[in-house]
Amino acid sequence: MALWSNEYHQEMSNSAYEFNQSIVIDIRLFDADLRGSMAHAQMLGKQHIIEPDEAKQLVAELSSMREEYANQTLQIDLNEEDIHSFIEAELTRRLGDIGKKIHTGRSRNDQVATAMKIYALDEVEWMIDALEKVMLAFTDEAQEHLETIMPSYTHLQRAQPITYGHYLMAYVEMFHRDYGRIKDAAKRIKETMPLGAGALATTTFPLDRSYTTELLGFSNYSNNSLDAVSDRDYSLELLSAFSILSMHLSRYSEEVIIWTSQEFKFLSLKDTFSTGSSIMPQKKNADIHELFRGKSGRVFGDLMGVLTVMKGIPLAYNKDIQEEKERLFDAIDTVKMMLSLLPSMIDETIANKEVMYKAASTGFINATDCADYLTAKGLPFRDAYQVTGNIIQYCEETNQTLETLSLAEYKEEHALFEEDIYDAIDLTACVKRRQVDGGPAPEKVQEHIDKIRSLLI
Numbered sequence: 001m002a003l004w005s006n007e008y009h010q011e012m013s014n015s016a017y018e019f020n021q022s023i024v025i026d027i028r029l030f031d032a033d034l035r036g037s038m039a040h041a042q043m044l045g046k047q048h049i050i051e052p053d054e055a056k057q058l059v060a061e062l063s064s065m066r067e068e069y070a071n072q073t074l075q076i077d078l079n080e081e082d083i084h085s086f087i088e089a090e091l092t093r094r095l096g097d098i099g100k101k102i103h104t105g106r107s108r109n110d111q112v113a114t115a116m117k118i119y120a121l122d123e124v125e126w127m128i129d130a131l132e133k134v135m136l137a138f139t140d141e142a143q144e145h146l147e148t149i150m151p152s153y154t155h156l157q158r159a160q161p162i163t164y165g166h167y168l169m170a171y172v173e174m175f176h177r178d179y180g181r182i183k184d185a186a187k188r189i190k191e192t193m194p195l196g197a198g199a200l201a202t203t204t205f206p207l208d209r210s211y212t213t214e215l216l217g218f219s220n221y222s223n224n225s226l227d228a229v230s231d232r233d234y235s236l237e238l239l240s241a242f243s244i245l246s247m248h249l250s251r252y253s254e255e256v257i258i259w260t261s262q263e264f265k266f267l268s269l270k271d272t273f274s275t276g277s278s279i280m281p282q283k284k285n286a287d288i289h290e291l292f293r294g295k296s297g298r299v300f301g302d303l304m305g306v307l308t309v310m311k312g313i314p315l316a317y318n319k320d321i322q323e324e325k326e327r328l329f330d331a332i333d334t335v336k337m338m339l340s341l342l343p344s345m346i347d348e349t350i351a352n353k354e355v356m357y358k359a360a361s362t363g364f365i366n367a368t369d370c371a372d373y374l375t376a377k378g379l380p381f382r383d384a385y386q387v388t389g390n391i392i393q394y395c396e397e398t399n400q401t402l403e404t405l406s407l408a409e410y411k412e413e414h415a416l417f418e419e420d421i422y423d424a425i426d427l428t429a430c431v432k433r434r435q436v437d438g439g440p441a442p443e444k445v446q447e448h449i450d451k452i453r454s455l456l457i
C-alpha cells in the first residue's frame with residue numbers, strides 16, 4: 001500500500017504502481033535519508049512541534065535502523081514505493097503512532113532533495129580524495145621522466161621536443177581543473193540545504209532550518225522553497241564536471257592506445273593492465289583504456305539525460321525528476337571505478353625511453369630551434385624560418401638530418417651558421433633551453449611538480 005493511499009485515493013493498479021516505484025534505484029539513499037530524518041526529528045523535538053521525548057525515540061530508532069543496515073540485518077521491503085516510504089513505514093512498525101509523526105512539517109519532495117544532496121556530498125568527498133591520488137600518481141611518474149625526451153605533436157605530426165614528464169603534467173593540470181570544478185559544485189550544494197521547503201511552500205509549523213542545516217553539516221539553507229524542491233542544478237553541475245573529467249580520461253586513454261601500438265611503441269602496458277586474444281597469441285590489448293574511452297560516452301549520456309529531463313519541467317516538483325537519480329548514480333559509479341583504477345594503471349605503464357628518443361630524432365622536430373639559432377644571431381625570424389625550410393628540403397633530398405649536415409653544408413645555406421649550431425639543435429639542449437614558465441625544461445616541470453605537490457600534500 002502506498003504511503004499516501006487513503007479513503008479519497010484508493011489503490012493504484014499493480015502495473016502503474018510498479019512503473020511508479022523507484023525503491024530499487026533509491027535504496028542507496030538509505031543512509032543519507034536516515035541522517036536527514038534524524039536531523040528533522042531532532043529539530044521537531046527542539047521546537048516542541050512534537051514532544052522532545054518522542055523526538056528522542058525517533059532518533060534512537062532511526063539510528064538503530066542505520067546500524068542494522070550497515071550490519072546487513074535490516075530487511076528492506078522492496079514492495080514500498082521508494083526508500084523514503086520504506087523508512088516511514090518501518091519507523092511506524094517499530095514505534096506505532098510516534099513513527100507516524102516523523103513526516104510532520106516535511107514532504108518527500110524536500111526529503112528527497114536533502115537525501116540526494118547528502119549522498120552526493122559523501123560521494124564527492126571520496127572523489128576529491130581519489131582525484132588527489134590520481135594527480136599524485138601522475139606527478140610521481142612525471143618526476144621520473146623529467147629528462148625523458150619525446151616528440152610532441154600537433155595535428156599528429158611531430159612538432160617539437162618535450163619530455164614525457166612535461167606530457168604527464170599536462171594531464172595533472174586537466175585533473176586539477178576537474179578537482180576545482182567538483183569542489184566548487186560541492187560548495188554550492190552545501191549552501192542550499194533543502195529541508196523545510198516541504199512539498200513546495202514550506203509549512204505552518206515553526207521549523208528551525210538553521211538548526212537542521214547545522215546538524216547536517218551544510219553551510220546554509222535554500223532561499224526559496226519552490227526552487228529547493230525542484231532544483232537539480234547540483235546534479236547537472238556534478239554531471240558536467242564528471243563529463244569533462246571523463247573526456248580527459250578518454251583523451252589520455254586514446255593516447256595510450258595509440259602509443260602502445262606496434263607503430264608507436266612509446267609505451268608498453270604490463271600484463272596486469274592489458275588483455276590477450278582468444279585466437280592471436282601475440283596480443284596485448286589496451287582493453288581497460290578502451291573502456292575508459294567508451295565509458296566517457298556513457299557519462300556524457302547521463303548529463304544529456306538529466307538536462308533533457310529537466311528542460312520542460314514547470315515549477316515545482318514533478319515526477320519526471322525521479323529519473324535524475326539513476327543518471328547521477330550511474331555517472332558516479334562509472335567515474336569512481338575509473339578513478340580508483342588510474343593510479344595503478346599509470347604505475348603499470350612503461351615508457352620506452354629509447355623509442356621515444358629515436359622518434360624525436362627524426363621528423364626535424366628541432367627545426368624551430370635551428371630557425372631560433374639564426375634569429376638569435378640577428379636574422380629576422382621569418383627569414384630564419386625560410387632558410388631552415390630550405391635546409392630541411394636539402395636534408396630530405398640528400399637523406400640527412402639536421403644533426404648529420406656538415407658545417408660547410410649549413411654555411412652554404414647561410415653565413416651565420418657556426419660550429420655551435422650542433423649544440424643548438426641537440427634534442428636535450430633544445431628542451432633544456434625552453435626555460436619559459438610552463439615549458440618542458442626539467443627545472444620548469446620540476447617547479448610545476450612542486451607546486452602541485454604543495455597544493456595536495
Ligand code: ARG
Pocket residue numbers: 022026081082108109112317319321322
Ligand atoms: N520517489 C520520488 C522521487 O524520488 C519521491 C517524491 C515523491 N513526491 C511526489 N510528489 N510524488 O522523486
